[in-house]
Amino acid sequence: MDMQTWRHSRSRADDATEALCKALAALGISARVPERLRPVVTHSGKPLVHVGILGAEHAEQIAEALRTAAEGRRPTATASDTGA
Numbered sequence: 001m002d003m004q005t006w007r008h009s010r011s012r013a014d015d016a017t018e019a020l021c022k023a024l025a026a027l028g029i030s031a032r033v034p035e036r037l038r039p040v041v042t043h044s045g046k047p048l049v050h051v052g053i054l055g056a057e058h059a060e061q062i063a064e065a066l067r068t069a070a071e072g073r074r075p076t077a078t079a080s081d082t083g084a
Contacts, residue, residue, distance in 0.1 A: 006041055013047035013049060036053070
């Protein structure tokens with residue numbers, strides 16, 4: 001991998017890590033959890049975020065937030081869809 005690819009991938013991993021930290025903070029998750037997140041670039045240049053180990057309580061909070069977000073994105077049924 002060349003240096004330009006690594007820098008671009010590292011920048012994407014950094015941005016994704018920061019976005020996840022902000023989202024966790026918005027959920028009110030302990031400041032200690034985002035400290036465990038870290039940006040990573042694989043040997044092939046793929047940007048990743050290492051999450052590490054989360055406590056069950058925090059994992060449940062994240063799961064609930066994801067479920068709520070997914071429900072908000074589901075299309076609502078219209079009168080023509082329901083046959084009314």
